[in-house]
Amino acid sequence: MPGPAPSRRNERSRRAILTVALDLLTETGYSDLTVEAIAARAGVGKQTIYRWWRGKGAVILDALVDAAGDIALPDTGDLGADLRAVVRGTVAEFADPRLSATTRALTIETLADDELADQVRDRLLRPQLDAVRLRLRAGQRAGQVRGDVDLDQVIELLFGPVYHRWLLRTGPLTDAYADGVVELAMAAIAP
Amino acid sequence: MPGPAPSRRNERSRRAILTVALDLLTETGYSDLTVEAIAARAGVGKQTIYRWWRGKGAVILDALVDAAGDIALPDTGDLGADLRAVVRGTVAEFADPRLSATTRALTIETLADDELADQVRDRLLRPQLDAVRLRLRAGQRAGQVRGDVDLDQVIELLFGPVYHRWLLRTGPLTDAYADGVVELAMAAIAP
Amino acid sequence: MPGPAPSRRNERSRRAILTVALDLLTETGYSDLTVEAIAARAGVGKQTIYRWWRGKGAVILDALVDAAGDIALPDTGDLGADLRAVVRGTVAEFADPRLSATTRALTIETLADDELADQVRDRLLRPQLDAVRLRLRAGQRAGQVRGDVDLDQVIELLFGPVYHRWLLRTGPLTDAYADGVVELAMAAIAP
Amino acid sequence: MPGPAPSRRNERSRRAILTVALDLLTETGYSDLTVEAIAARAGVGKQTIYRWWRGKGAVILDALVDAAGDIALPDTGDLGADLRAVVRGTVAEFADPRLSATTRALTIETLADDELADQVRDRLLRPQLDAVRLRLRAGQRAGQVRGDVDLDQVIELLFGPVYHRWLLRTGPLTDAYADGVVELAMAAIAP
DNA sequence: ATCTAATCGAGACGGTACGTCGGGTCTTCGG
DNA sequence: CCGAAGACCCGACGTACCGTCTCGATTAGAT
Incomplete structure (x- = not known):
């Protein structure tokens, strides 16, 4: 064969x-x-x-x-803690000038090339977002997330603010900020 | 003089x-x-x-x-309705290929020019976001928003998901989507 | 063996x-x-x-x-006629766009590659020119050509004008032209 | 004006x-x-x-x-001498590796570009050849050239052999060679 | 009502990078 | 074990724009 x-x-x-x-x-x-x-x-x-x-x-x-290794979110049982970890990671990535340069470059290319945009979404981001959705679904089954919320929307609730702040430079990208985002998101999806 | x-x-x-x-x-x-x-x-x-x-x-x-006219959010007393209106507007703008092209171009330039990025934030976006914050503050005073939430964070909660979805093309940009975002955000900030 | x-x-x-x-x-x-x-x-x-x-x-x-077959000039006894035939042939070759394209290409390569130039001279042209020289020598023996003229120079006298006109595009390449060239050359070498 | x-x-x-x-x-x-x-x-x-x-x-x-200055052939009264001078000049030019390199390059370009070929003929060579024709006409009027010969053909008779030898590398390019060419040509056009 | 200097349309300039083509060499693999 | 297939490094092609720099020719303010 x-x-x-x-x-x-x-x-x-x-x-x-x-x-x-x-x-x-x-x-x-x-x-x-x-x-x-x-x-x-x-x-x-x-x-x-x-x-x-x-x-x-x-x-x-x-x-x-x-370069992207396999990304599987930990499941400590504490949904808030797990989400804080992953959002902190994303925030740190955006805050680091080195890593941020890469994202910036890819975003520029993406905005000018639709086909590339699709590939970035499917090959680079989807795996990462899927990992988060998996963790959210577990939380949902565990009763920590309302059953009627759309998990994809929750993902955007978690990462959208980070992108927004990074893109528009409207504030610092720190761990505290990440925690604040998660806190609000948790409030939104709590049963 | x-x-x-x-x-x-x-x-x-x-x-x-x-x-x-x-x-x-x-x-x-x-x-x-x-x-x-x-x-x-x-x-x-x-x-x-x-x-x-x-x-x-x-x-x-x-x-x-x-081109941007003066943007003042209406205050109908119904915070949710008012936010739905503004978020629907933003979503519609991103969904329109014509208008979106402009945003796309400006975003590219912004990502490659820090000084321009600052000006875009201050001259173009700040007024719009300020209008939203004003409306949120009114809601806060009216007891429709918890007193301890950071209004800037709420703004990101409202618009971040839209940017995220627009940038990453992870889903449709419709009125229903806008409403969903507002609903989640309202849940997050409700007292 | x-x-x-x-x-x-x-x-x-x-x-x-x-x-x-x-x-x-x-x-x-x-x-x-x-x-x-x-x-x-x-x-x-x-x-x-x-x-x-x-x-x-x-x-x-x-x-x-x-592609070049064996080329032996006819010897009809009439030197002028025989030369007219061969010069007409060369002129026709240069006048034909198809055949001329080949000569043109080979000339370009030749001008940029000395080694190739030598091979073209020795393997492609020498046999043709030798055939003409043979005919001329016969004419010389027959008393139709002055004994003191250098036959190689006569060859150039016959073909040089054709090359000149072809290279510089200074006039038409016709049978009449060929005849004129031969006539002049004959006048130059007549006893 | x-x-x-x-x-x-x-x-x-x-x-x-x-x-x-x-x-x-x-x-x-x-x-x-x-x-x-x-x-x-x-x-x-x-x-x-x-x-x-x-x-x-x-x-x-x-x-x-x-670079080409105005070229006017001398008229010493001795047509043969005048022609020897100009043909020697051309031969020397072709023999000089420096100057020859230029001619070689221009010839290559010319062979691959018809429009350029026309311009080379009209702007570069025509003036030189015209100068020779003028001298020949004077000789014709003075009875040193048969009245029935085509002067353009005589020009080719003078320079054709030189081009031929240069292009095909069939022999040395010396003053003696130039003189030989002129001698033959003179024989061809003598009354 | 001039003067005069900044601004204008136009576009040539020295550059950098583009994406393509072909040269001549090197490697793989099927017959 | 030769040869077709074609990837490889390289260098040049001709083009597109960049941002700067002249050019006269307005043109609007201060004189």
């Missing part, structure tokens, strides 16, 4: 490109992230990038998907 | 530039919005744009600030 | 490459004659071309050498 | 481009003559080249036209 079509793709080049893309982003920011710069630093021809990706946006996405 | 420095600025050109910027955005999208295109269509030299704006981002911002 | 080193070269591929090269030249001209195009159309890997030729110039040369 | 439309073209850039083009040709040869290299060395944007020229071929042509 043969595996998938044996691609002749050069794995060394693929890794180099993804690594360099993230390096450039954290080092010099989005404005210096050009396909030419990636190719040059990775010791790769531009065509090798265009052969496998639609543009730098797709490269960043792949880099992040590659 | 003299007024501000009497500018020799050509008002006709200024109007043309702002109008053309929005036209191009809704007609052909962000990728075709270049300073050269604006100048050409507006019958204006490029220098006239760079003389008065830092770049196309600043032009869009000015165009939107110009 | 064994023949030459038994090459493992694929004759079918060799023929296909040479044929395709000439086809492409007459169909789409020099600018579309790329090694990649030849390989693709011939159903051959690029390496197979580079393995056996230095580049597309060498391919064209081989194709022409392959 | 106004002059021609006042072009805003930058003369300094124009000169730099033409100079650099010839420099590169004589220094490193045709294969290193790229539009990018010219632009870089001339301290000029590529667009400035493409704005005013169709490609590097047109640049070389302009450079040569610029």
Whole structure:
């Protein structure tokens, strides 16, 4: 039983490109992230990038998907505590200039490319959000969440404010802020 | 007591530039919005744009600030109804491809230019959010909102989910959705 | 008695490459004659071309050498008539857009590659010119050509003008023109 | 009475481009003559080249036209001597590797671009050939040239062999060779 | 009612990056 | 074990815009 079509793709080049893309982003920011710069630093021809990706946006996405480990939320039984942990994580990510640069770049690309936007949602974010929904469903079964609330809406209730604050720079992104968001959300979904 | 420095600025050109910027955005999208295109269509030299704006981002911002009328939330006494109205408005704006194109473009520019981001927040969004906060404060005084909640957080609770869904394309942007968001938020802040 | 080193070269591929090269030249001209195009159309890997030729110039040369039959000038006894025949032939070749395309391509390659230039001279042109020299020598023996003229110079006197006119596009390439050239040349070498 | 439309073209850039083009040709040869290299060395944007020229071929042509001084053949009364002088000049030009590199490059471009070919003929060569024709006509009037010969054909008789030998590398390009060519041609046109 | 200097439309300029093409080399895999 | 297939690195192509910089030609304020 043969595996998938044996691609002749050069794995060394693929890794180099993804690594360099993230390096450039954290080092010099989005404005210096050009396909030419990636190719040059990775010791790769531009065509090798265009052969496998639609543009730098797709490269960043792949880099992040590659980097993102499996994310499973803990279930300590204390729903509030578990949510605080995950929201704190997201807030920290947005607060870190290094990590934030990546998100910023990907968001820009996403806003200008619908197809990329769909892939970012499906391949990068869906797994993370699904993990949260799983934890929420457990909480719902445990009676800590009203039975009639739409869990997807709860997810947006938890992360929407964080995105809002990050995008609009309307306030600090701290643990305390994360806790406040969770507290309000918990109030909204408590039975 | 003299007024501000009497500018020799050509008002006709200024109007043309702002109008053309929005036209191009809704007609052909962000990728075709270049300073050269604006100048050409507006019958204006490029220098006239760079003389008065830092770049196309600043032009869009000015165009939107110009277009945005005074926004004062109604106070019907029914806080939920009033919030539904405003959130429905925002959702409708994001759902409309034409209007959304403008927001999309400005968001891209914002993500790549910190100074512009600050101006967008202060000149474009703050007034809108302030109007909401005003209405919330009235509700708080009327005992419809718990006294200990941070109103800025409530605002994020209302609009964050909308931004989240718009940015990540995780679901439809409809009136029903707006109502759902408000309902959850109201549950979170009810005394 | 064994023949030459038994090459493992694929004759079918060799023929296909040479044929395709000439086809492409007459169909789409020099600018579309790329090694990649030849390989693709011939159903051959690029390496197979580079393995056996230095580049597309060498391919064209081989194709022409392959195509060029043995050329022996007739000797009707009338030197003028015989020369008219051969010069008319050359002029016709240059006048034909199809055949001319090949010459044009080979000339370009020749001008940029000294080694190729030598091979073109020795393998493609020398035999043709030698045939003319042979005829001239016969004429010289018959007393139709002055004994002191350098026959190589006469050859240039016959074909130089044709090349000149072809290269510089300074006039039509017709039989009448060919005859005129021969007439002048005959006047130059008549005893 | 106004002059021609006042072009805003930058003369300094124009000169730099033409100079650099010839420099590169004589220094490193045709294969290193790229539009990018010219632009870089001339301290000029590529667009400035493409704005005013169709490609590097047109640049070389302009450079040569610029460099070519007015060429008027001397008329010493001795037609043979005068022709020897001019043919020797052409032969020397072809023999000089430096100057020949320029001709080689322009010829390549010419063979691949019909429009350029016409311009080379009209702007660069015609003046030179016309000068020769003028001298020939004077000789004709003086009875040194048969009245029935086509002077354009005589010109080809003089220069054709030189081009032939240069292009095909069939022999040395020396003064003696030039003299031989003229001698033969003189024999062909003598009354 | 001039003067005069900022502003205007226009667009050339030096640059950077784009996305594509082809060159010549190297690797994989099927016949 | 050759050859088709084609990925690879590289360099140049010609184009699109960037933001700056002249150019006259208005043009509006101060004189």
